[in-house]
Amino acid sequence: MSRSRVLYHMVRADFLERVRRYSFLLTLGFSVYLGYTVYAEQVHVQLDKYRGVDNSAWLGSVVGLTGSVWLSLIGFYIVKNAIQRDRETRVGQILATTPIGKAFYTLAKTLSNFAVLAAMVLVLALATLGIQLARGAGTQIDPVALFLPLLIFGLCAVAVTAALAVLFESLPVLRGGVGNVLYFFLWTALIAIGAASLDKVGPDPGWHVFTDWTGLVSVMSQMQAQVRRIDPLYNGSAAFNIGPFNPATKTFLWTGFHWSPEIFLSRAALLGFAVLLALLAALFFDRFDPARRGWLKTNKQKPVRRGETAELLLAPLLATPSAQSLHHFQMASHSIAHLPPVSHPGSRQVSRMRISALVLAELRLMLKGHAWWWKAVAAALWIACVASPLTQARSDAIVFAWLWPVLLWSPMGTRETQWNTGALIFSAPRAVPRQFLAIYVAGVLVAVLTGSGLGLHLLMARDFDGLAAWVAGACFIPAMALALGAVSGTRKFFEALYTAWWYIGPLHHIRGLDFMGTTAQSSTPAGYLAAAAVLLLAAYSWRKVKLAHS
Amino acid sequence: MKLEIEDVSKQYRGGVLALRRFSLELRPGVLGLLGPNGAGKTTLMTILATITKATQGRVLWNGIDIARQPDPLRSVLGYLPQDFGVYPNLNAVEFLEYLAAVKGLDGATAARRIDGLLELVNLGDARKRPLGGYSGGMKQRVGIAQALLNDPQLLIVDEPTAGLDPEERVRFRNLLSDLSGERIVILSTHIVSDVEATATDIAIIAKGDLVAHATPEALLLQVEGKVWEWVVPSADLNAAKQQYLISSTTRRSDGVHVRILGERAPAGAEPVTPNLEDAYLYCLSKHRLDHHAGAAQ
Numbered sequence A: 001m002s003r004s005r006v007l008y009h010m011v012r013a014d015f016l017e018r019v020r021r022y023s024f025l026l027t028l029g030f031s032v033y034l035g036y037t038v039y040a041e042q043v044h045v046q047l048d049k050y051r052g053v054d055n056s057a058w059l060g061s062v063v064g065l066t067g068s069v070w071l072s073l074i075g076f077y078i079v080k081n082a083i084q085r086d087r088e089t090r091v092g093q094i095l096a097t098t099p100i101g102k103a104f105y106t107l108a109k110t111l112s113n114f115a116v117l118a119a120m121v122l123v124l125a126l127a128t129l130g131i132q133l134a135r136g137a138g139t140q141i142d143p144v145a146l147f148l149p150l151l152i153f154g155l156c157a158v159a160v161t162a163a164l165a166v167l168f169e170s171l172p173v174l175r176g177g178v179g180n181v182l183y184f185f186l187w188t189a190l191i192a193i194g195a196a197s198l199d200k201v202g203p204d205p206g207w208h209v210f211t212d213w214t215g216l217v218s219v220m221s222q223m224q225a226q227v228r229r230i231d232p233l234y235n236g237s238a239a240f241n242i243g244p245f246n247p248a249t250k251t252f253l254w255t256g257f258h259w260s261p262e263i264f265l266s267r268a269a270l271l272g273f274a275v276l277l278a279l280l281a282a283l284f285f286d287r288f289d290p291a292r293r294g295w296l297k298t299n300k301q302k303p304v305r306r307g308e309t310a311e312l313l314l315a316p317l318l319a320t321p322s323a324q325s326l327h328h329f330q331m332a333s334h335s336i337a338h339l340p341p342v343s344h345p346g347s348r349q350v351s352r353m354r355i356s357a358l359v360l361a362e363l364r365l366m367l368k369g370h371a372w373w374w375k376a377v378a379a380a381l382w383i384a385c386v387a388s389p390l391t392q393a394r395s396d397a398i399v400f401a402w403l404w405p406v407l408l409w410s411p412m413g414t415r416e417t418q419w420n421t422g423a424l425i426f427s428a429p430r431a432v433p434r435q436f437l438a439i440y441v442a443g444v445l446v447a448v449l450t451g452s453g454l455g456l457h458l459l460m461a462r463d464f465d466g467l468a469a470w471v472a473g474a475c476f477i478p479a480m481a482l483a484l485g486a487v488s489g490t491r492k493f494f495e496a497l498y499t500a501w502w503y504i505g506p507l508h509h510i511r512g513l514d515f516m517g518t519t520a521q522s523s524t525p526a527g528y529l530a531a532a533a534v535l536l537l538a539a540y541s542w543r544k545v546k547l548a549h550s
Numbered sequence B: 001m002k003l004e005i006e007d008v009s010k011q012y013r014g015g016v017l018a019l020r021r022f023s024l025e026l027r028p029g030v031l032g033l034l035g036p037n038g039a040g041k042t043t044l045m046t047i048l049a050t051i052t053k054a055t056q057g058r059v060l061w062n063g064i065d066i067a068r069q070p071d072p073l074r075s076v077l078g079y080l081p082q083d084f085g086v087y088p089n090l091n092a093v094e095f096l097e098y099l100a101a102v103k104g105l106d107g108a109t110a111a112r113r114i115d116g117l118l119e120l121v122n123l124g125d126a127r128k129r130p131l132g133g134y135s136g137g138m139k140q141r142v143g144i145a146q147a148l149l150n151d152p153q154l155l156i157v158d159e160p161t162a163g164l165d166p167e168e169r170v171r172f173r174n175l176l177s178d179l180s181g182e183r184i185v186i187l188s189t190h191i192v193s194d195v196e197a198t199a200t201d202i203a204i205i206a207k208g209d210l211v212a213h214a215t216p217e218a219l220l221l222q223v224e225g226k227v228w229e230w231v232v233p234s235a236d237l238n239a240a241k242q243q244y245l246i247s248s249t250t251r252r253s254d255g256v257h258v259r260i261l262g263e264r265a266p267a268g269a270e271p272v273t274p275n276l277e278d279a280y281l282y283c284l285s286k287h288r289l290d291h292h293a294g295a296a297q
Helices: A003-019 A022-039 A056-079 A082-088 A091-096 A102-135 A143-170 A177-197 A206-210 A216-230 A261-284 A294-298 A306-318 A321-334 A347-352 A355-367 A372-387 A390-401 A415-419 A431-460 A464-488 A491-504 A525-548 B041-048 B092-103 B107-120 B136-147 B166-179 B192-198 B216-222 B234-243 B276-296
Strands: A043-046 A050-052 A239-242 A250-252 B003-011 B017-026 B029-034 B056-061 B077-080 B154-158 B184-189 B201-206 B209-214 B227-232 B245-252 B255-261
Touching: A003 A082, A003 A102, A022 A056, A022 A102, A043 A050, A043 A056, A050 A056, A056 A102, A056 A143, A056 A177, A056 A216, A056 A239, A056 A491, A082 A091, A082 A102, A082 A143, A102 A143, A102 A261, A143 A177, A143 A216, A143 A261, A177 A216, A177 A491, A206 A216, A206 A261, A216 A250, A355 A431, A355 B092, A372 A390, A372 A431, A390 A431, A390 A464, A431 A464, A431 A525, A431 B092, A464 A491, A464 A525, B003 B041, B017 B041, B017 B056, B017 B201, B017 B209, B029 B041, B029 B166, B029 B192, B041 B154, B041 B184, B077 B136, B092 B107, B092 B136, B107 B136, B136 B154, B136 B166, B166 B184, B166 B192, B184 B192, B192 B276, B201 B216, B201 B276, B209 B216, B209 B276, B216 B276, B227 B234, B234 B245, B234 B255, B245 B276, B255 B276
Parallel strands: A050 A250, B029 B184, B029 B201, B077 B154, B154 B184
Antiparallel strands: A043 A239, B003 B017, B003 B056, B201 B209, B227 B255, B245 B255
């Protein structure tokens, strides 16, 4: 079989496995939602007070930017499980025994990631057509102006996302939650670098198109040039926002993006970069070798002591039936009959007793497996909360002190699914309410412990409003983790949403979105306490229903 | 102590019927639940372990419906699923301490039982190693230990010897024998020799139906006089397979020694003492014939 045929079948099988899951419908639904945000004017492309007149060129450019910017972020979290799936299903072990090379495998995974994201881009492209018709934006549909920005910028942007997802999965340190959180900051940095260069470039962005991942600089620099032509007083500002924004008061006629050879060359370079990333991933990919997993490296085998050598040499003899009975006789001191008896409490008694032990067990489970340096950084952030002046502690130190434990909170609602321990846990008496309560309390304790520096500070200053905000934050974060994990079945959802929300709300002190209450102005503790209660109720109900229908 | 399974059926989404009007009454002892792959054993185990609910019928533990009130059973239940996971960053002691807390055991009793159970399953030396570094067999032994944590009155073990080496399998069989007494043990497996060594009762299940429920002696009695050994030349083996129900074949210098199950012996065959594997195959084949006859009508 030719290599291209092998590649085709690897991509096809992986693609089909993904698209036949119900969750794929949700991802397509997200594409439709992106289209809706453009239709409902929740996405704003503005040049000072100007926006384009609704036509194929304007809508095509806005949807193109929306698709390439947001799908390059969200798409990462959607496809970053291609290698993990092969690991979990153990298909990887079969593939590892075939002649397929590591580079071939990572390239195939990149292509199947790309196929999934491309499907999302295509759905969004269809939605674009619907938007123009629904908005009554002229009867003339120019398919090139309407679809090309999304197809060129969107597909090239998600190609890099697809490769980055494989690279992150291949690197042990970025495979889990650390990678999920770091990707958000990488994406933010790359978008910010592009946006910053907008002020410097003229109508011809020159070499900047090669660093313009999403097409934001390329498109908006041409829009800026067009507005400058009609309004010499235009201040040069350009904004691409999602959410509430001051509406534009003036319109200009956007005639469409001018496709220069440099643009096509830069997109081809982007595709080449994606291939390079996929090949780079092959360098780190472990080819499903269990010996290369992190925990095995640290778990050194105990050397055999002199006395044990004889036992090992005798092992084959002990396997003979007569020797087994002798061996069993020697093991009689470990008979089940010698174990201490257990008094079986009634189920109601079980619910009352040992909840504290269960909370401690859950807390230990959360903290276990984190390296000393993780704890050292948490301690340093705690000290920063105590040592900083109260205003800085509340507005800055706590923001980072409560970002640091994100990987402790993220598995709260998914641990039993992730490690397949559900059958062991949920066959225990009153396990659902007891374990749910214990895991939530443990999550709150993590927030209290890591944020107690500020808590003490507020208490000593008798700042009870600040303390209320602190309590609301400590209650809300684990409730959100539990609810998102329980509903989505994956920790990625919380890791991505929490990091993005943290960036928009608490870091920038935006009222309504600041769940940590980092300033008196942005704090809304009652709302977040109520939200915590709603999330807990939703998570508990979801878990009950899910178990009842399992 | 009584577990009653009354007319239980389980239909999965997509219409797959895993159990069909299954009824059984269990009292203290070891029940060996035998059946081929896909017979419905694991479905029955998960219903009995209160993980899933029957779509029809009910299961009573000492007269209490476990679907309506699962906790009285759960507080005395030990369950080893066929497929389960562990938390890789915890060691065996920490993992068992966690499950002891989930099961509501007090700290002192839990600590003593964990020590004893880890010795019992031969993991005393590995008790402080992270579970992520355990072999499949060692994880299985952790699973056995957790099932015994609360000294269960009902112990359900689903394919417990999967992944165990021969020595550990013998050890587990001995452990099951020690366990029998004032408790109900349900051992689900497709390995007849595991059941032969420990079961006081045997239930055979196929395609969701209860095919037989009897003591091992009664099952053996069913095939008494129906098992034969026949020596055939190698060249005739395929023809013999077409004609008779064969439970085993052994090649020797005088030809292939074929163990045949049937009402009548072929010419030259000698009667032999039946074993449990013969009885199991006989029941399955009889059920298959009845099933085909029913379908034809």
